[in-house]
Amino acid sequence: xxxxxxxxxxxxxxxxxxKACDAIFLTGITEEDDSGVxxxxxxxxxxxxxxxxxxxxxxxxxxxxxxxxDLILPCLPEKLAKEEVNQFERVHETxxxxxxxxxxxxxxxxxxxxxxxxxxxxxISERTKSLWGIKKNKERL
Numbered sequence: 456x457x458x459x460x461x462x463x464x465x466x467x468x469x470x471x472x473x474k475a476c477d478a479i480f481l482t483g484i485t486e487e488d489d490s491g492v493x494x495x496x497x498x499x500x501x502x503x504x505x506x507x508x509x510x511x512x513x514x515x516x517x518x519x520x521x522x523x524x525d526l527i528l529p530c531l532p533e534k535l536a537k538e539e540v541n542q543f544e545r546v547h548e549t550x551x552x553x554x555x556x557x558x559x560x561x562x563x564x565x566x567x568x569x570x571x572x573x574x575x576x577x578x579i580s581e582r583t584k585s586l587w588g589i590k591k592n593k594e595r596l
Contacts, residue, residue, distance in 0.1 A: 505549035
């Protein structure tokens with residue numbers, strides 16, 4: 456394959472990731488450390504967490520979880536190995552203490568020989584507000 460084609464492919468992939476409407480987190484895991492250190496994020500992830508994008512790599516993803524639990528739990532790599540996608544909801548906390556309910560979809564992938572977790576995070580604030588409003592209306596009836 457022509458190296459220029461590969462270089463262009465990398466540019467296209469970077470553009471797609473940067474323009475994605477959902478937050479993207481690439482998290483490293485090892486047998487010794489499954490705490491979930493961020494390797495890379497897109498701009499949407501940085502904006503969601505209210506941080507500078509360049510400050511996020513090297514940070515443990517669980518630091519942004521409202522409960523302060525590690526998002527990459529010891530059982531998650533095994534669970535991801537058995538299932539193609541692991542979907543769950545959490546509340547992320549911004550740098551200013553704001554709450555952002557998110558739906559997370561995680562995939563275990565191999566990148567340059569290392570196992571990493573690719574997580575797509577969708578802000579579900581509007582959905583959460585709508586469901587809460589429906590629940591309140593039902594309670595009044």
